[in-house]
Amino acid sequence: MTDLLTITGLRRDFGSLRAVDGFDLTLAEGDRHALIGCNGAGKSTVLHMVAGAVRPTGGRIAFAGTDVTRKPAHRRSRLGIARTFQTPAPLDSFTCLENLTLAARPHDATSRWRPSRRRAALAERATAQLAALNLADRADTPASALSHGQRRLLEIAMALMAGPRLLLLDEPAAGLTDADMARLLECLGSLPAELTVLLVEHHQDVVTAIADTVTVLHNGRTLTSGTPAEIAADPQVAEVYLGTAA
Amino acid sequence: MDLLDAYLPHVIGGVTYGLLLFTVASGLTLAFGVADVLNLAHGTVFMVGGYAAYLVTDGSWWGLVLAALAGTAAGAVFGGALSGAIMPLAGRGHMMQALLTFGVSMVVGNLLVQVFGSAELRPDLPDVLEQPVVFLGHNYPAYHLLFIGAAGLLAAAGWLVVTRSRVGALVRAMVDDQDMVAALGVNPKLVLAGVLAVAGALAGLAGALGAPILGPSLHAANTVLLQSLVIVVVGGLGSIGGAFVAALLVGQVHTLGVALAPEWSPYLLFAAMAVALLVRRPPQLLVGGRTT
């Protein structure tokens, strides 16, 4: 399989603080990869840099053979990188259906000179996507009226509307109830096999359920890498977690 | 040499005016950098300081010292009151702060004019300061030279506080990253009140010491506010050192610029501001949406 995402020597400074310090990662198509680590380890910053929300201080990010290190977020989205945010971020003054059609618009190939056909095609796809995530009955509800868990699912649906090749998930399980968590896992389990996922997560269950490889970040560097089982058994990892917790 | 001599009074005048503006602008830049407040009433605080000085001066040296103290105190009280007025607006965006402080400046400014009248009021200085003094071959108002000395000392003291003291370190940290405030366990309301009181004190002091140069009036309040805004932007939000350099620059534009290119001097200020804003990278849009 070909490499989809190649990160080499990635660095990011905030003032005098070095948040990410020489991070390397290679993902192949279809990989399911999780980044774990304590607060401030630099996981989210890595995700932001891949998505284009934060500019790297140094290093290089290549996606599907293109250097995207300096490309703005919207260009990366068009290349096939989609993401969710730590705090779910749908567009509050729009309905769920509208959220999805808006999200799909930049990626839509239908002729823009036939607006009504275009609208119909988008709406059809959006309805299907909502149904796939059990949100069909919420199509006309404004996003602001959804529960936290539903907002989370809606945002994932929005990301999927772009037809991405790489999906970045920033702590998707944060703040979810058990019922919501079950729906989330079900949803993530049904993602297409060729879709690559890079996930930042604290929740051990979620990591184990989704990821086939895990990288542990500590102080902006890779501490170790392996399967979820290997990582769970690694004494070094336990020490870092406990050490910081103390 | 002749050319230098010809423009020396402009340059000195520019330094005087620049230091006056620096005293005002350093307060404004603190309010920006630390408390993230766009205070459009800052010029009015300057005005308050000027009237305070007018009230307490009596032609003696003690009166002058008293004027500085009174201006500082009045400014600090006004600044503190402003922070109290702003607190209920927490989380409602910068526009509301701007509109509120603009409203306060209109009300307070016009009330002051009604109380004190619209005639120019100048503090009563010791006689010796009303005489011209010869310096490098030119006559200068003695007070202007005294002011340069006093404001220079003030700037040096401020510099020491910001660079060497613990409070200064805290301030610099907060300018860099406002979340520091929370992380350090400092009450953000106290920070807002403290910063606005200090900013007010600086503007009040500038108003009191500057009154013999730029007397209190609505026009002076507007001018000082606008030029301070320019200084803050050119010098960098929250940067005292930047404000110092920018203030001296604006002072020169105000005098040398008017002499050399009268038609262009007003554009120069705002052009400098626009360039500074464009050259600087906009603050990174971090996670999760709007930064407002």
Next chain:
Amino acid sequence: MTRLLLDTRVWTALAVAALAALPFAVDAYTLSSLSGIISLGLLAVSVAVLTGTAGLPSLGQVAPYAFGMYTTVVLIRAGVTEAPVLLLASGAAAAVFCAVIGPAVVRTRGVVFLMLTLAVGELTAQAAQQWKAVSGGTDGSGRLDPTVPFWGLEPLVDEPAVYWYCLAVAVVVTALAGWAARSTPGSLVRGVRDNEARMRADGHRVGAYLLGVFVFAGMIAGIGGSLLVTSQRMVFPSDVSFSISALVLMAVVIGGAASLGGALVGAGAVILLRDWTAAYLPGQGPLVLGALFIAAVYLMPGGLAGVLERIGLRRRKEAT
């Protein structure tokens, strides 16, 4: 839903009809000041488009307003007095201006955006004052020829004629702006207002959208500026000063940031109040206005955020 729409249209039509009937009820002075207010009302609509739709509260919309205003002045002085030319040229001049400065302005947010727009507005006001050949400096442009509504028609001299012209232009432009806000590009811009990072991550060209709305709002302001020339037939640099910017922003906050009709009414209320205090409490205008600013900031429930929230609420109710 249909009934509701009908209701809104009925109310809007009634309001327009009432306004159109005013010349039969009020004196010439009131009419001519109302014409001026309509011009500032369009400026308020322009600010509302930026603030309400794009979430960018601007302190500098007087800049494109000034461009429109002085474009009309220059044209009238050159003997071109036909309204279609004046309106198109003024709108275009303001739009071009915004297209030039826009890329730099719409990069910024928050305090920096407020300050940058403030600077742009002040710079324009200063330029207007300096460029005497066009503006006449503090003394103003002097009396200008009246506007001719269309080739072959009589010039607009009487107050009612001027008023009807201004009202008609304002109604058309506001309706256009309202339509644009509901169109697809309008909803994209509202999406940016709701959550910019999300829109970027979805592949939207946020910068381009904001530039587009900035230029569109500038065009509206420019047309408003042209109306001011037609209504006053004499303009001054103080017509584009910072206090006008602040006044209009306040009008928008009062009228409801996302409601264009509200912006018009807000502008009318604020400016009538200003003129009344000038008339009955001479010299006290700034004091009363300042008090209004303070009161409005505290009394508008939740301020702009609250207004936006209420819009959200309304949408939710519509949907259910």
Next chain:
Amino acid sequence: MKHRLPRRALLLGTAAGLVLTGCTADDGASADTVKIGLIVPQTGVYEEVGNDMRAGFELYLETHNNELGGRKVELLVGDEGDGPATSYDVASRFVQQDEVVALTGIASGASYAEISVFAQEQGVPLIGSGGRPTLDPDQLEGLWHTSWISEENGTAIAPYMAENLDGPVYAIGPDYQGGHDQLRGFTENFLEAGGTLANPTGETTWTKFPDTDNFLPYFTEIAQTDAAAIYTFYAGAAAVNFVQQWAQSDAKDIPLYGAFLTEGSALTAQGDAAEGVYTVMNYSADLDNAANREFVSEWTAAGLTGQPSLYAMCSWDAASVLDQAIASIPAGEEVTSEAINAAVAELGEIDSPRGPWRFSDTHAPVQRWYLRQVQLDGQQLSNVVIQELATLGD
């Protein structure tokens, strides 16, 4: 779904309410009451001047039983601000909404220029009592004024300075219509009388108005020329700054001549700095004539501060002109704008604190000009007449 309606209705109601209140201005003044509109600066750079003008007019009314020509007066006062931007709107409100029979006041020439056109269109006489620009002599119908023409100060003093000074004069003034008229009156006549300007450019130096507060650089430049004197025109706050900074500048030994510089409250604010400054004016509070003695004593008796200024005097005279004009309208006849205008045209000599004067063909006073100097008069500084200059206006 109903929530939309109240909001719309509220907005609309507000709009209608605002509009309706706008047209309920009372137009029911009784037949015997004369409505006069006084427009003077109540904000801005010339606020103090405006206060003096208002005080002069109101003092006349108070001391004349609130009557002009035997009719009760309703006086409307409007703000002139910094120029026509504010004042034009006030004028149109007074005329179109309040229906005044005459307008008076107006401090700045620029305001006068715009309002005069409007007043003529509307057929309302305008009795100006402040600055006035040069007007087309064929277009003076209904326009009168009791003060001065902006160019006259300079015209009156130019020959004197050309004759008595040993060297060129540096001319400097504010960059607006009134400033240009004032300085042109001086430079044209001064050059004609054989004088030369010390300005390196050979032309008047203009300072930005009203933004200039630091004049020191200009004084340095002046000191570097061979000027034997400075001639200028500033009023209000600008005059205070100018004179105070002059006294402490390189140019402090160069005599300062000017129009208006030390008039009214400006002198109080300038303090000792103003000592020795020469001004050319058509009035001084120390003039020795019966009308002036009455005027000054009424001023003091009314509890007004200091001595009456020229601004107050011209405004007093505007009331006096209206008084005599209206008095000549037969009792029982309506006091209309046309009647007032016709009556003013018939007025002969007006007895005034500045000495008797009459309207010329240019509808401006034919009056004497004085050279004054700021001197210590007992305990306080005041403008003291040191020489009579020309009589101008014919």
